[in-house]
Each structure stands twice: as C-alpha cells, then as structure tokens.
Amino acid sequence: MSVNHPEGFVSGGVACGIKAGGGLDLALVATADGLAVPAAGVFTSNRAAAAPVQVSRRHLAMSGGRAAAVVLSSGNANAATGAQGVADAEEMCQTVAGGVVGTGQPGGAVAVEHVLVCQTGLIGIPLSMAPVRAGLPALLADRSGGRDAAARAARAIMTTDTVAKETVVSGGGFSIGAMAKGAAMLAPNMATMLAVLTTDAVVEPELLRTALAEAVAGSFNRLTIDGCTSTNDTVLVLANGRSGVRPEAAALTAALADACGQLARMMAEDAEGATKVAVVRVAGAASDAEAERAARSVAESQLVQCSLNGADPYWGRVVSELGSAGVDFDLDRVAVAYGGITVCRGGVAADHDSSAVAEHMAGRTVEIVCDLGLGSGSAAVLTTDLGYGYIDENRTTS
Amino acid sequence: MSVNHPEGFVSGGVACGIKAGGGLDLALVATADGLAVPAAGVFTSNRAAAAPVQVSRRHLAMSGGRAAAVVLSSGNANAATGAQGVADAEEMCQTVAGGVVGTGQPGGAVAVEHVLVCQTGLIGIPLSMAPVRAGLPALLADRSGGRDAAARAARAIMTTDTVAKETVVSGGGFSIGAMAKGAAMLAPNMATMLAVLTTDAVVEPELLRTALAEAVAGSFNRLTIDGCTSTNDTVLVLANGRSGVRPEAAALTAALADACGQLARMMAEDAEGATKVAVVRVAGAASDAEAERAARSVAESQLVQCSLNGADPYWGRVVSELGSAGVDFDLDRVAVAYGGITVCRGGVAADHDSSAVAEHMAGRTVEIVCDLGLGSGSAAVLTTDLGYGYIDENRTTS
Numbered sequence: 001m002s003v004n005h006p007e008g009f010v011s012g013g014v015a016c017g018i019k020a021g022g023g024l025d026l027a028l029v030a031t032a033d034g035l036a037v038p039a040a041g042v043f044t045s046n047r048a049a050a051a052p053v054q055v056s057r058r059h060l061a062m063s064g065g066r067a068a069a070v071v072l073s074s075g076n077a078n079a080a081t082g083a084q085g086v087a088d089a090e091e092m093c094q095t096v097a098g099g100v101v102g103t104g105q106p107g108g109a110v111a112v113e114h115v116l117v118c119q120t121g122l123i124g125i126p127l128s129m130a131p132v133r134a135g136l137p138a139l140l141a142d143r144s145g146g147r148d149a150a151a152r153a154a155r156a157i158m159t160t161d162t163v164a165k166e167t168v169v170s171g172g173g174f175s176i177g178a179m180a181k182g183a184a185m186l187a188p189n190m191a192t193m194l195a196v197l198t199t200d201a202v203v204e205p206e207l208l209r210t211a212l213a214e215a216v217a218g219s220f221n222r223l224t225i226d227g228c229t230s231t232n233d234t235v236l237v238l239a240n241g242r243s244g245v246r247p248e249a250a251a252l253t254a255a256l257a258d259a260c261g262q263l264a265r266m267m268a269e270d271a272e273g274a275t276k277v278a279v280v281r282v283a284g285a286a287s288d289a290e291a292e293r294a295a296r297s298v299a300e301s302q303l304v305q306c307s308l309n310g311a312d313p314y315w316g317r318v319v320s321e322l323g324s325a326g327v328d329f330d331l332d333r334v335a336v337a338y339g340g341i342t343v344c345r346g347g348v349a350a351d352h353d354s355s356a357v358a359e360h361m362a363g364r365t366v367e368i369v370c371d372l373g374l375g376s377g378s379a380a381v382l383t384t385d386l387g388y389g390y391i392d393e394n395r396t397t398s
Numbered sequence: 399m400s401v402n403h404p405e406g407f408v409s410g411g412v413a414c415g416i417k418a419g420g421g422l423d424l425a426l427v428a429t430a431d432g433l434a435v436p437a438a439g440v441f442t443s444n445r446a447a448a449a450p451v452q453v454s455r456r457h458l459a460m461s462g463g464r465a466a467a468v469v470l471s472s473g474n475a476n477a478a479t480g481a482q483g484v485a486d487a488e489e490m491c492q493t494v495a496g497g498v499v500g501t502g503q504p505g506g507a508v509a510v511e512h513v514l515v516c517q518t519g520l521i522g523i524p525l526s527m528a529p530v531r532a533g534l535p536a537l538l539a540d541r542s543g544g545r546d547a548a549a550r551a552a553r554a555i556m557t558t559d560t561v562a563k564e565t566v567v568s569g570g571g572f573s574i575g576a577m578a579k580g581a582a583m584l585a586p587n588m589a590t591m592l593a594v595l596t597t598d599a600v601v602e603p604e605l606l607r608t609a610l611a612e613a614v615a616g617s618f619n620r621l622t623i624d625g626c627t628s629t630n631d632t633v634l635v636l637a638n639g640r641s642g643v644r645p646e647a648a649a650l651t652a653a654l655a656d657a658c659g660q661l662a663r664m665m666a667e668d669a670e671g672a673t674k675v676a677v678v679r680v681a682g683a684a685s686d687a688e689a690e691r692a693a694r695s696v697a698e699s700q701l702v703q704c705s706l707n708g709a710d711p712y713w714g715r716v717v718s719e720l721g722s723a724g725v726d727f728d729l730d731r732v733a734v735a736y737g738g739i740t741v742c743r744g745g746v747a748a749d750h751d752s753s754a755v756a757e758h759m760a761g762r763t764v765e766i767v768c769d770l771g772l773g774s775g776s777a778a779v780l781t782t783d784l785g786y787g788y789i790d791e792n793r794t795t796s
Contacts, residue, residue, distance in 0.1 A: 048721025048729045048745075080717050080729065082746040123714025124747050229722040231714075302700065302784075303792055310793030316521025316629075319478050323446025324627040331446045331478065347446075348480040349522050386700075387793070391785055394701055395708030 002166030004150040005177035006200035008032045008242040012142035012149045013156030016135025018075035018121070018128070024156035026135045028143050029179075029196050029238070030069035034100045036114040037240040039067035040209040042216045044233035050079030052117040053234060055089040062113040065205025069115045070196050070236055071096045071139070072157050073132065074181070076121040077192060079231040088127045089117050092136065099140035118234045120159055120181065120192040122397055154179040157194055160393060165266040169259045173245035174201035176255050180263040182230075192232035193220060195263055200243035201252060211253040212237050219260035222292075223382040224299050225271055235260070268382045273389020276308050277382065278366040282322075285377035290327040292379035297325035298370065305386035311361040315344045322370060333373030338366065400564030402548040403575035404598035406430045406640040410540035411550030414533025416473035416519070416526070422554035424533045426541050427577075427594050427636070428467035432498045434512040435638040437465035438607040440614045442631035448477030450515040451632060453487040460511040463603025467513045468594050468634055469494045469537070470555050471530065472579070474519040475590060477629040486525050487515050490534065497538035516632045518557055518579065518590040520795055552577040555592055558791060563664040567657045571643035572599035574653050578661040580628075590630035591618060593661055598641035599650060609651040610635050617658035620690075621780045622697050623669055633658070666780045671787020674706050675780065676764040680720075683775035688725040690777035695723035696768065703784035709759040713742045720768055731771030736764065 003011050011029045018025040031037055041060055043053050060067070071092050078085045093115035100110050119127075143149060154164035158181050169176045182193035203211075216235050237256065247255070268277045280299040285291035298304055298321045307314045315336040323329055331347035339360030342350050360366065401409050409427045416423040429435055439458055441451050458465070469490050476483045491513035498508050517525075541547060552562035556579050567574045580591035601609075614633050635654065645653070666675045678697040683689035696702055696719045705712045713734040721727055729745035737758030740748050758764065 044722075046718060046721040047727040048717050048732075077714075080714055080742065080745055080747070082730070082744065084746075123712075123718060124742065125714075126747065229718075231718050231721065302788075306789055306792035307794070309789060312794040314521075314795050316475075316478055316523075319446050320444060320521060320627075320629050323629065324442075324444040329445040332480070334446075344478065344522065346480065347478055348482075349478070349524065387789055388786055390700075391704055391707060391789070394704035395785070396705070396710040397712050 001147050001168060001177060002150045002154060002179045003029050003177045003196060003198045004145050004147065005168045006175050006198050006242065008200060008240045009198045010143040010145045010149065011153040012139055012144065013152030014135055014138045014142050017131035018073055024152060025074045026139050027072040027153040027156035028069060028096065028139050029153060029198065030100050030143060031238065031240050032145060034068055034110055036063065036066040036068040036110060037238055038203055038205040038208050039065055039236065039238045040205060040212045041116065042213055042235045044229055044231060046229050046231050048080065048231050050077050050119060050232040051081055051085035051089040052078055052119040053232060054086055055093060056116040056234065059093065059113040059116055065209060067114050067116050067238055068110040069096050069100045070118065071115060072118040072194060074120050074157050074159050076119065076125055076127050077123045077232050078119045078127045080124040081126055085127060088129050092132060093117050095136045096140065116236055118194045120157065120194055120232055123231055157181040160272050162270055165263055167259055167262040169255050171255065172247055172251050174199060174243040174247055176259045178259040178263060180267065182267060192230040193267065195235045197237040197256065197259060199237065199239045200241065201239050202241040202244060202246040203239045203252060207249055208237060208239055211249060211256055214253050215256035215260045218257050219264045222380065223264045223268055224296055225384055264382060268384055271384040272393040273387060274384035275387055275389065276364060276366055276385040278308055278368060278384065279380055279382055281369045281378065281380040282372065283369065283378040284372040284374055286328040286375040287377040288379055291377040292381065294322050294325040294327045295379050295381040297321045298368065299381040299383035302386055305383065308366055308385035309387035313338045313343055313357045313361050318368060318370060319344065328374055329372065330374065335371040335373065337369045400548045400552060400566060400577045401427045401575045401594060401596045402543050402545065403566045404573050404596050404640065406598060406638045407596045408541040408543045408547065409551040410537055410542065410547045411554030412533055412536045412540050415529035416471055422550060423472045424537050425470040425551040425554035426467060426494065426537050427551060427596065428498050428541060429636065429638050430543060432466055432508055434461065434464040434466040434508060435636055436601055436603040436606050437463055437634065437636045438603060438610045439514065440611055440633045442627055442629060444627045444629050446478065446629050448475050448517060448630040449479055449483035449487040450476055450517040451630060452484055453491060454514040454632065457491065457511040457514055463607060465512050465514050465636055466508040467494050467498045468516065469513060470516040470592060472518050472555050472557050474517065474523055474525050475521045475630050476517045476525045478522040479524055483525060486527050490530060491515050493534045494538065514634055516592045518555065518592055518630055521629055555579040558670050560668055563661055565657055565660045567653050569653065570645055570649050572597060572641040572645055574657045576657045576661060578665065580665060590628040591665065593633040593658065595635040595654065595657060597635065597637045598639065599637050600639040600642060600644040601637045601650060605647055606635060606637055609647060609654055612651050613654035613658045616655050617662045620778065621662045621666055622694055623782055662780065666782055669782045670791040671785060672782035673785055673787065674762060674764055674783040676706055676766060676782065677778055677780055679767045679776065679778040680770065681767065681776040682770040682772055684726040684773045685775040686777055689775040692720050692723040692725050692770065693777050693779040695719045696766065697779040697781035700784055703781065706764055706783035707785035711736045711741055711755045711759050716766060716768060717742065726772055727770065728772065733769040733771065735767045
C-alpha cells in the first residue's frame with residue numbers, strides 16, 4: 001500500500017511520454033480530501049539545485065509547512081534549465097492545484113503553494129512540457145486510495161531502479177507509508193534520490209520538519225555510493241492527522257527513521273551495477289561525528305569499493321582511508337574486522353581464519369568494523385562495491 | 399640521466415627478491431662523495447603514515463635538513479607494520495650509512511640520520527628483511543654516475559607503472575634530475591607515489607624545504623585520480639651545490655615545479671587502466687583556493703570520470719559537482735566548455751557543434767573548462783577516466 005496505507009491519502013501514476021520507452025513517468029501523492037496538511041521536506045545541499053527543488057522549497061516557505069499534493073516526474077531532472085525550468089515546475093504545481101479540489105477548501109481548489117514537485121532524470125536537458133501538460137489531467141483522474149494506485153506512483157518515479165521501493169511502518173496508533181527511487185548520493189546515470197512519506201499522525205509542521213531532518217540524517221544520508229550529491233535529491237512528508245494520535249517527538253522520529261532506513265537499504269540493494277552491499281561501522285572514535293566521517297571516508301573509497309568487488313579483504317586500504325579521514329587517529333590502536341573476524345589489531349596484521357574471512361567476503365553483504373580505540377563515538381554507513389556494472393551504467397547517457 | 403644528471407650524484411638499482419617476479423626492487427640515490435648535503439621532503443598527510451615515512455621525517459628533523467643518500471624499495475609498503483616495520487626501515491638506513499663512505503666524512507661513514515628511506519607496495523604485510531639484507535651490499539656496489547645506473551634506480555621503484563619516469567630540467571646555471579613512480583593520490587593497487595630529485599644548485603635547507611613544498615602543491619597535489627592519499631607518498635630532494643650557482647627562491651621553485659609537473663603528467667599518462675587524461679580548469683572563482691577546490695571536486699567525481707571513459711560530454715554532472723563543492727556558486731553565471739567549445743552558458747545548455755565536441759572527447763586528452771563567472775580565482779587539476787582498467791587493477795591484490 002505504501003503511500004496509500006495511512007487513511008486519507010490517494011496516489012497515482014501514468015505514462016505521459018517523458019520517458020522515450022513509454023514507461024510510467026508521472027506520479028501524484030495527495031490528501032484524499034484535497035486539504036493542505038502539515039508537510040516538510042529535506043532537500044539537496046547542492047547549490048546547483050534543480051528547478052523543482054527551488055519551487056518546492058519556496059512553496060513550503062510560503063505555506064508555513066503545509067501541502068495537499070506532491071507531483072513527481074521521471075526521465076528529465078529539470079536541472080540546469082534556468083528560468084524556463086522554474087516556470088515549468090511552477091506550472092505543474094498550478095495544474096495540480098487546480099485539479100485537486102478540496103471538499104472543504106474555500107473556493108474549491110488548493111493554492112499553488114500547497115503543491116510540491118519532484119523531478120528526476122538527466123541534467124541540463126530542457127523539459128518538454130507538451131507530454132507533461134497532456135499527462136497531468138490523466139494523472140489527476142488516475143488517483144485513488146488503493147494498493148495498485150500507490151504501486152503505480154512508486155513505479156512512475158523509477159529511473160535506473162530495477163524494482164519499485166515501498167514500505168509501511170505502523171505502531172503506537174499511527175502509521176507511515178513511503179516510496180522512494182534511486183540511491184542517496186549515488187547520483188546515478190539518471191540522477192537523484194526521491195522519497196515521499198505519508199502519515200496519519202497528528203503533528204505540527206515544525207516538529208514534522210525537525211523529525212524528518214533527523215530521520216534523513218540517520219538513514220538516506222548514511223548511504224553513500226560515490227559521494228556525489230544530486231541536484232534533485234528530495235525527501236517529503238505529509239501528515240494528515242487522521243489517526244487522531246499525536247506521537248511524542250521521539251516516537252515520530254523513530255518511525256520516520258525506520259521507514260527511511262528501510263528505503264535506504266532497498267536503494268543499496270538495488271544500486272546500479274553493484275554486486276555487494278557493505279556496512280562500514282566505525283567504533284571507538286573520539287565522537288559520533290568523527291566516527292561518521294571516518295566511516296564515510298572508508299565507504300566512499302574507490303579502492304575499498306574495488307576490493308569489495310573482488311571479495312579481497314585488503315584491510316590496508318581501510319586503515320589508509322581511516323588515516324586520511326581527518327579524524328583523531330592512532331594507528332597503534334586500530335582494529336579492523338570483516339564479518340566479525342579481526343584481521344588487524346594494534347595497527348598490524350592479526351592472525352585469523354582466512355577461509356572464514358573469504359567466505360564472508362564472498363557473500364552478498366559484507367560487514368567491516370573498524371575500532372579506532374580512542375573513545376566511544378560510533379557510526380555506520382552503507383555502501384556498495386565498485387565494478388564493471390557501475391561503469392556500464394554511467395559511462396554514457398545514451 | 400635523471401637523478402644522475404646533476405654533477406656529483408650516483409644511483410643504482412638491483413633485484414633483491416621483494417618482488418616475487420624477480421624485478422628490480424631496491425634503489426639508491428646518493429651524493430658521489432658520500433657527504434651529507436641540504437635535503438628536504440614532502441610527505442603524505444595520512445595519519446597512518448608508513449614506517450619509512452616516519453623514519454625519513456625523523457632523520458630530516460635530526461639532521462637539520464641534510465642527507466647523503468636515499469634508499470628505496472618496491473613490492474612492500476612497510477605500512478601498518480608496527481614497531482618492527484620502523485626498526486626494519488631504520489636498519490636499511492643504517493646499512494646504507496655504513497656503506498656510503500664519504501671521502502671527506504669524519505670517521506669515513508655517514509650518520510644514520512643522513513640516510514632517508516622510501517618504500518612502496520602492499521600495505522599491512524610484514525616486510526621480509528632477508529632479501530633486503532642480502533640486496534643492500536649489491537645495491538651499494540651497483541651505484542655509479544652513469545645514465546644506466548639512474549635508469550635502473552627509476553625502474554627499481556616501479557610497481558604497477560608500465561614505464562619508468564625520469565626527467566631533467568636545466569637553466570640558469572643549475573640543473574635538476576628527477577625520477578618518480580605511481581601517481582599522486584592515485585593510491586594504486588601497490589600504493590603510493592614516490593619521487594626523488596637531485597640538484598647541483600647551492601641552497602640552504604630551509605629554502606629547499608619551502609621551495610619543494612610549493613612545487614609539490616602545484617604539481618603532484620594537482621593530480622588526482624581517486625582522491626585517496628597513500629600511507630607512503632614521499633617527495634625528496636638533495637642539493638649538493640656543485641654548480642656553484644645560488645638561484646633566487648623563485649627560480650629554484652619554478653625549476654622544481656617544472657620537474658615535478660613533468661613527472662605528474664607522466665603519472666597521469668601512465669595511470670592504472672586509464673584511457674584518457676583530463677585537465678579540469680576552473681576560472682572565475684571567488685579565489686584560487688575555491689577554484690582548486692571546485693576543480694578537484696569535478697576531477698575526483700566518479701560520475702565525471704565514467705563520462706570521460708564513455709567520451710560523453712555530460713556537462714550536467716560537471717555542474718552538479720561544482721554546485722556541491724562547497725564554494726561560492728551561482729548556477730546562472732556558470733559556463734562549461736569541452737576542448738574550447740562552450741556547451742553550457744548561463745547555467746543552461748548552449749547551442750554548440752556537437753560533432754566537434756565528440757571529436758574532442760574521443761581524443762586521448764580532454765580539457766574541461768568551467769567558468770564560475772564570480773571572480774578571478776583559477777586553478778587546474780589533472781585526472782583520468784574511470785573504466786574497466788581501474789577495476790581490473792584494483793579489485794584484488796593477488
């Protein structure tokens with residue numbers, strides 16, 4: 001059910017022709033009654049932010065954190081498209097605002113700032129609006145509260161994804177539905193990670209914003225494939241309050257983090273051309289922040305990723321990345337383990353069962369734990385291997 | 399002639415058996431008369447610095463910047479090898495100090511701190527000293543002032559290099575000879591870039607140190623393949639003053655930078671598995687430092703490197719990297735050109751001759767110029783493409 005799981009949301013997905021192959025490429029998530037509800041977003045930190053990012057940010061600021069609908073498209077990022085790109089994204093919101101008629105809405109229609117927009121695809125290609133204009137009425141007509149409609153929405157935002165990514169988290173009297181595409185900071189061929197979450201929790205816009213930011217920091221932002229930050233990365237949440245339950249901040253954050261974490265893991269599993277998922281944990285750092293920095297340095301290393309591809313437990317590269325991560329570091333205190341088997345202790349090679357390590361490295365999921373032996377800071381980052389598949393996906397856009 | 403080109407230096411290279419294949423793996427560069435002369439080094443910033451880096455740093459500090467010889471080995475980095483590794487590197491220096499008999503040296507032999515050491519190869523493998531001990535007398539016997547001896551030294555430091563890298567810079571009454579292996583921050587399979595320079599200029603240790611640091615910053619440190627910083631990266635220079643010419647600081651720095659720049663270019667041309675060399679220039683930045691940061695961000699991008707491999711002029715990725723480089727940035731002012739042909743102007747696609755761009759992209763050397771349109775800061779960084787070859791080289795150490 002994903003985004004339609006919480007009561008009071010509708011969604012849909014159609015093919016309008018942005019994608020040359022005729023796949024679903026236009027999606028909608030909206031409140032069933034067309035009313036604007038508390039909403040929040042986390043956007044890319046890239047200063048070359050795409051037009052839809054600019055428009056969604058502005059709409060959330062104008063509305064004080066309220067939205068009735070999100071319109072999404074795939075196949076063209078509408079990034080590096082100048083003023084025309086912004087006008088096009090704005091027009092998409094305007095059309096949807098006119099079509100999402102709120103039963104209790106003064107005047108019957110929602111305001112344009114109550115519609116948010118996400119786009120994903122190639123950067124720097126002018127967006128052709130003819131198919132979008134033709135497709136939006138069909139999209140509005142397609143929306144419904146069923147499982148199939150939510151699945152169509154999830155499929156319509158896919159680019160190089162091989163599977164749609166949906167999840168549901170329930171508990172404490174409220175639920176969250178969510179869908180996503182891409183991989184955070186994987187910045188694939190067709191760019192970007194997008195995620196839309198819906199919840200029936202009762203929550204004010206300000207708490208929703210801080211809870212989402214915290215959930216994203218601990219999930220999508222802990223997944224790193226190549227360190228790239230897309231022009232279009234966006235995570236949005238709408239909270240319609242239908243459950244009547246007002247969760248504590250911690251419970252809300254935990255539930256959002258759970259949903260985001262599940263989606264991040266699905267992204268890693270589906271990362272372009274990857275054959276392995278790796279969890280890099282750093283413990284014993286001077287602080288959690290230093291642990292995250294060190295884990296990210298190891299996880300983003302092309303050399304470590306190549307070793308993963310070759311199932312080679314070359315811990316020397318791991319130590320080298322830790323040493324150049326810019327964190328407190330004393331080689332003599334460092335230990336490194338693969339799959340729980342310590343291969344380096346006190347900064348030098350440790351006797352170990354190499355066949356057990358080889359068996360672990362041969363699996364689909366690899367765990368690398370680095371103990372810096374300095375403090376109590378810890379963090380984990382997800383990554384994948386780097387092999388021919390990544391290059392095949394990314395060497396040309398054609 | 400390389401390191402033997404300036405009068406009064408000798409060198410040599412032998413095979414002692416560190417490399418399983420029997421290749422040359424032990425090299426020496428020394429003053430012909432065994433006297434300690436002004437010397438300086440630039441070392442890796444990696445906190446997991448290898449044993450030879452620790453020893454060379456300490457020797458230069460002890461001697462006040464003077465050295466009579468450099469001993470180098472390839473096949474094992476002697477990194478993450480603990481106290482034993484440091485003792486082994488120290489023993490290599492001690493043996494060489496005993497063998498480099500200075501005619502004008504009190505007591506006949508040079509002090510241990512007048513010998514520097516560089517090693518390159520796999521990290522985390524204990525160094526087997528038996529072949530080194532057996533090889534050092536042969537190495538000392540091999541040293542001579544001829545072209546062949548210098549060529550043997552240059553070959554003896556190669557790891558995944560396919561060609562030896564030597565150069566000579568002359569002018570202003572003094573000359574520089576230099577050899578190198580690897581690629582700065584390429585951190586290849588067998589790790590590390592090493593370079594040794596010799597000069598007959600008259601120069602005090604302090605000026606030699608600052609001139610070398612400046613030369614390295616503008617050359618080796620402007621070459622980036624995967625952003626990795628090795629545990630063993632080292633650049634050393636010895637100045638014996640034989641020319642009797644004391645160059646101005648600027649002239650000395652320029653000559654050192656010329657030699658280092660030539661070696662850096664050779665490294666890029668020989669980078670593991672690379673099919674293209676790319677020069678990424680950023681102009682119009684708020685400062686030179688911001689220009690360098692932006693150029694490095696583009697040059698290190700796996701996605702940009704994949705596009706180079708596919709000869710795909712996907713400037714959207716270049717703009718995305720510029721936007722996330724953490725520098726002053728206004729997309730509306732950005733222009734991007736490949737081989738002098740502008741493909742993006744004012745942050746949007748620019749009409750251009752796509753067949754001319756395709757022709758440029760198909761070549762061995764690609765030039766990407768990014769104008770941020772903000773100030774007068776500029777910088778250039780060298781990189782290569784990312785293709786199957788890099789993965790083949792780096793996926794396993796065996």
